[in-house]
Every structure is written in structure tokens, then in C-alpha cells.
Amino acid sequence: MSTKNTMTEDVQKHSVHTLVFRSLKRSHDMFLSNQGTLPTVDEEAEKVRRQVKARDCYGMVFDDVKKLQAMKHLRDSEAGPNPPPPGTSEVESTISNETAVVPYSDTSLMTRTPQANNVNQVANMMKKAPTMPKPKWHAPWKLYRVISGHLGWVRCVAVEPGNEWFATGAADRIIKIWDLASGQLKVSLTGHVSTVRGLAVSARHPYLFSCGEDRQVKCWDLEYNKVIRSYHGHLSAVYSLALHPTIDVVLTAGRDSTARVWDMRTKANVHTLTGHTHTVSTVLAQSSEPQVITGSHDSTIRLWDLAAGKSICTLTNHKKSVRDLVFHPTLNMFASGSPDNIKQWMCPDGKFIQNLSGHNAIINCLAVNPEGVLVSGGDNGTLHFWDWRTGYNFQRLQAPVQPGSMDSEAGVFSMIFDNSGSRLITTEADKTIKIYKEDDNATEESHPIDWRPNILKRRKF
Structure with a gap:
């Protein structure tokens, strides 16, 4: 018994630190023989x-x-x-x-x-830094004539191939023909029962074609100033109209999300171009491929094979509704206008070329002349003039609203250059037609190009 107590007392004499140290010492002595000397470095x-x-x-x-x-x-x-x-x-x-x-x-x-x-x-x-090419100088444009006569919004305009007169259609349901040189009214055509939205004058026949919100497409004989044919088939308002330059067909587009191809003489509906999911606001026709191009409020542009009546490709670059399209008169290119920006494309495959941004408005209409002046008209009454090749915005105009109209009626609905490219005709929401021409007194010194080559041109896709 005494021996057991003595052993217990010996164990209790040592602290925890001492015991831990002894354990470490035993472990070190045990493994020291296994370590030996470290290998030498070669x-x-x-x-x-x-x-x-x-x-x-x-x-x-x-x-x-x-x-x-x-x-x-x-x-x-x-x-x-x-x-x-x-x-x-x-x-x-x-x-x-x-x-x-x-x-x-x-x-x-x-x-x-x-x-x-x-x-x-x-x-x-090092990579070659992109540079902005120097734009061509264009004379500034100025307003020189305002024509009144319509009793509603003037929605469309077309120029006769001989460049002697032009026609306008308005919300007063009347088509008026004006003398281009003097601005005098020549004749008024009645027959539509709703707003006239599209006009086109044939270069090969004495015919004027019109379409409107009454779903009607009419062919007028200009020798008798009477309707000789009507093309029935659209299910809703018809917003745009175009004539093929070499084939006797009429192309129309409207709110029923379709574009239709009509035989001019037999009035037969040759093709119904389906594929858009919203209003087709504009249609173009040309003799080279693609022969038909449409723009829609579904934010897409479609290129069509006229012979097959099928879509070749769909351009989806725009993010908002496409209100108007225009062909360049000499280059195989076209431009599209939308509230986000204006885009230029190359035919026949619709290759994207460049953006023209800065017209911060809903762009209703576009026009371009052989000199490379592209004009865009906004829903707020603004006109922007661009150099086609470089996309340089060389002039901005705000047409004054006519007396008796509200400021909110400052909207440009359609525009077209005459066949010489020297006069620009616009139709507006203040019930007037305005004609612009170049300032003959302007020179490169009096109106220099505000060109900054150190500012690189950015492209938005």
C-alpha cells in the first residue's frame, strides 16, 4: 500500500510541461537514427x-x-x-x-x-490604329419654299420621272399633284376613303399608284385622272408601295405583317411575302439582286427572292422598329432608319457597313441623292444631313412649325430628292410641303468641315 502511494506522489511531482518535453525527447531519440545525414546537392x-x-x-x-x-x-x-x-x-x-x-x-x-x-x-x-476618312464637302441646305393646301398630315410624296411635277398624299384622303418649278397645284385626285400612305409614279406607263389605310391599292391613269384598277387582298392598312423598274409588278406592304406582289395588268396577287411578325412599314424594289427589301416594326429587314417569293436572309442588327429604307442611286447599297440609329448595308447579301448615330429621334424617312448626301427626317421635325461614304453629319436643321399648328406637329413623315438631286421635298405633320435646296453662296471657307481625325469613329453593332 505504501509503495503505491509513493509512486502516485512521484507522478504528481512533475508538471505537464516537463512531461511533454520528456515525450518529445524520447520521440527525437527514437527517430534520430533513421534520419542520418541529408543528401548532398548535385x-x-x-x-x-x-x-x-x-x-x-x-x-x-x-x-x-x-x-x-x-x-x-x-x-x-x-x-x-x-x-x-x-x-x-x-x-x-x-x-x-x-x-x-x-x-x-x-x-x-x-x-x-x-x-x-x-x-x-x-x-x-503594334497594330494599325483605325482612322476616320476625311468626308467630302457638301454645301449646306436651306429652306426655300413652303407649300400649303392639304387639310391633314401629309404622309407621302413621289416625283414624276420627267421631273416636272410631284404628287403628295395626306390624311385628308386627297392626292394632290404640284408643279415642281412653281409649287402651284395642278390637280387633286379623290377616291381614297382614309389616309393616303404611299405613292409611286411609273417610269414606263402613264400611271400613278397609291395605297392607304383603307386597305386599297389603286392605279390612276394620268391621262384621264381616274382610277382604272384596284388591287384587293390586304387585310389591314397598306403603308408602303413600290414599283419594280423593269417588270410590270407592284409591291405593297402594310399592317397585316405581309408584303404583296401584284401583277400590274391582271391585278393578280402573284406572291404574298410572309415572315415578318409585325407591321411591314416600308418596301423597296430594284432590278438587281436582291430585288425586294422590306423593313418592319419587328426590328428586322428581310431580303427577298422575287421569283420564288421567299426570304433570302433576315438582318437583325436593329433593336427597334425599322421605319424606312432607301437605295443609293449609284452604289449597290441601301440604308435603313430606326429610332436607335441609321445603318448602311451592301447588296446583295446585306453585309453591314457602318452606323450613323446621333439623330436622337424616331426616324420616319430617309432620302439620298447621287452626290452622296443622305438625309434623315425625325418625328420631332429635325433633319440631319450626312455624308454617305464616311457617315459624317455635316448639317442639322429644325424646320419651323407653320402658324396655326402646334409645336408637337413638327414631324417629318416622308421625303424624296427630285431626279436632279438638287431639291429635297419633305412632307410634314403641320400639313405643309417644304422644299429645300443647296446654298449657292456657301463655300468650303465659309462652311468648313468640322473634321477631327484624332477622334476615332466607333461602330455599334
């Missing part, structure tokens, strides 16, 4: 490892430095007997190659000069 292997790592991380720098040193050594040897710089002698090169895992051999020193090497390096590292 200096040669370590050197090779460092060279491999350096070559992997900085190989391109090493190569360029060696080339420059070698060329300098060649120049120095040609100039006189000077000792080569360290690291470029044959002995040192041989030693470095022997110690390297992958020996370095330069085969391009004899064929490339340092100048060419530097030029290639600069060309690879």
Missing part, C-alpha cells in the same frame, strides 16, 4: 534545372539578346581586331550549348538583318 543537376527553367520563361529574350550580340560582334570584327564581348565567343557558345538540355542553334542570322528583325518585331507588337 550542383551540375541544379545548374541544368535552372537553365531549363530560364529557357522556358525567358527563351525569346535570350534569343534576341544573342542575335544582337552576334551582330555586334560581326560589325566589330569588320571594323578592326577587337576582342568579342563576353558570351559571344565560339568557346562560350559551345559551353552554353553543351550544358543546355536543348542546344540552341540560330540559322536566321545569316539571312536576316537587325533592321528587318526590328521592323518585324514592331509590326507584330
Whole structure:
């Protein structure tokens, strides 16, 4: 019993720290014999490892430095007997190659000069900065005639191929024909029972075609000023009308989300172009491919094969409704107008060219003349004039609202250049027709181009 108590007292004499230290000492003594001495470092292997790592991380720098040193050594040897710089002698090169895992051999020193090497390096590292081409100078446009006569919003305009008169259609359901030179009213045509929304004059027949919100498409004989044909088939308002330049067909588009192709003489509905999911606001026709292009409030533009009556492709770049399209008179291109911006496209595949941004309004109409002046008309009465090639906005106009009209009636609904391209005819919400022409007194000095080439042109897709 006494022995047991004595052992308990001996255990209790030592603190926890002492016991832990003794345990660590025993563990150390136990494993010390297994450790032995640390292995010696092989200096040669370590050197090779460092060279491999350096070559992997900085190989391109090493190569360029060696080339420059070698060329300098060649120049120095040609100039006189000077000792080569360290690291470029044959002995040192041989030693470095022997110690390297992958020996370095330069085969391009004899064929490339340092100048060419530097030029290639600069060309690879630097990209050519995009620049904005200098726009062509265009004379500013000014308002020179205001024509009144309609009793409602003037919604559409068309110019006769002989450039002697033009026709307008309005919400008063009347088509009026005006003398282009004097602005005098020649004749009024009645027959529609709702707003007239589209007009087109045939270049090969004495016919005027019209369409309106009464779902009617009419053919007027200009020798008798009477309707001789009507084309029935649209289920809702007809908003746009176009004539094919070489084939006797009429193209119409409207609120029933379709565009229709009519035989001019038999009045037959040849094709119904379906695919849009909203109002088709504008339709264009030309003799080359694609022969038909439509723009819709579903934010898309469709290119159509007229013979098959099927869609070739759909352009979805616009984010808002497409209100108008226009062909360039000499280039195989067209432009589209939308509240977000104006876009230019290349035919026949609809390749996107560039954006024309800055007309912060709902763009109702577009027009372009052979000189490359593109005009856009906004729902707030603003006109923007652009250089077609560069997209440079060289002029902005705000047409004054006529007396008796509200400021909110400052809207441009349609526009067209006459066949000479020297006069611009606009139809507006204040019930007037305005004609613009170039300022004859303007020069490049009096109206210089505000061109800043250091500001790069940005493209939005």
C-alpha cells in the first residue's frame, strides 16, 4: 500500500510541461537514427534545372539578346581586331550549348538583318490604329419654299420621272399633284376613303399608284385622272408601295405583317411575302439582286427572292422598329432608319457597313441623292444631313412649325430628292410641303468641315 502511494506522489511531482518535453525527447531519440545525414546537392543537376527553367520563361529574350550580340560582334570584327564581348565567343557558345538540355542553334542570322528583325518585331507588337476618312464637302441646305393646301398630315410624296411635277398624299384622303418649278397645284385626285400612305409614279406607263389605310391599292391613269384598277387582298392598312423598274409588278406592304406582289395588268396577287411578325412599314424594289427589301416594326429587314417569293436572309442588327429604307442611286447599297440609329448595308447579301448615330429621334424617312448626301427626317421635325461614304453629319436643321399648328406637329413623315438631286421635298405633320435646296453662296471657307481625325469613329453593332 505504501509503495503505491509513493509512486502516485512521484507522478504528481512533475508538471505537464516537463512531461511533454520528456515525450518529445524520447520521440527525437527514437527517430534520430533513421534520419542520418541529408543528401548532398548535385550542383551540375541544379545548374541544368535552372537553365531549363530560364529557357522556358525567358527563351525569346535570350534569343534576341544573342542575335544582337552576334551582330555586334560581326560589325566589330569588320571594323578592326577587337576582342568579342563576353558570351559571344565560339568557346562560350559551345559551353552554353553543351550544358543546355536543348542546344540552341540560330540559322536566321545569316539571312536576316537587325533592321528587318526590328521592323518585324514592331509590326507584330503594334497594330494599325483605325482612322476616320476625311468626308467630302457638301454645301449646306436651306429652306426655300413652303407649300400649303392639304387639310391633314401629309404622309407621302413621289416625283414624276420627267421631273416636272410631284404628287403628295395626306390624311385628308386627297392626292394632290404640284408643279415642281412653281409649287402651284395642278390637280387633286379623290377616291381614297382614309389616309393616303404611299405613292409611286411609273417610269414606263402613264400611271400613278397609291395605297392607304383603307386597305386599297389603286392605279390612276394620268391621262384621264381616274382610277382604272384596284388591287384587293390586304387585310389591314397598306403603308408602303413600290414599283419594280423593269417588270410590270407592284409591291405593297402594310399592317397585316405581309408584303404583296401584284401583277400590274391582271391585278393578280402573284406572291404574298410572309415572315415578318409585325407591321411591314416600308418596301423597296430594284432590278438587281436582291430585288425586294422590306423593313418592319419587328426590328428586322428581310431580303427577298422575287421569283420564288421567299426570304433570302433576315438582318437583325436593329433593336427597334425599322421605319424606312432607301437605295443609293449609284452604289449597290441601301440604308435603313430606326429610332436607335441609321445603318448602311451592301447588296446583295446585306453585309453591314457602318452606323450613323446621333439623330436622337424616331426616324420616319430617309432620302439620298447621287452626290452622296443622305438625309434623315425625325418625328420631332429635325433633319440631319450626312455624308454617305464616311457617315459624317455635316448639317442639322429644325424646320419651323407653320402658324396655326402646334409645336408637337413638327414631324417629318416622308421625303424624296427630285431626279436632279438638287431639291429635297419633305412632307410634314403641320400639313405643309417644304422644299429645300443647296446654298449657292456657301463655300468650303465659309462652311468648313468640322473634321477631327484624332477622334476615332466607333461602330455599334
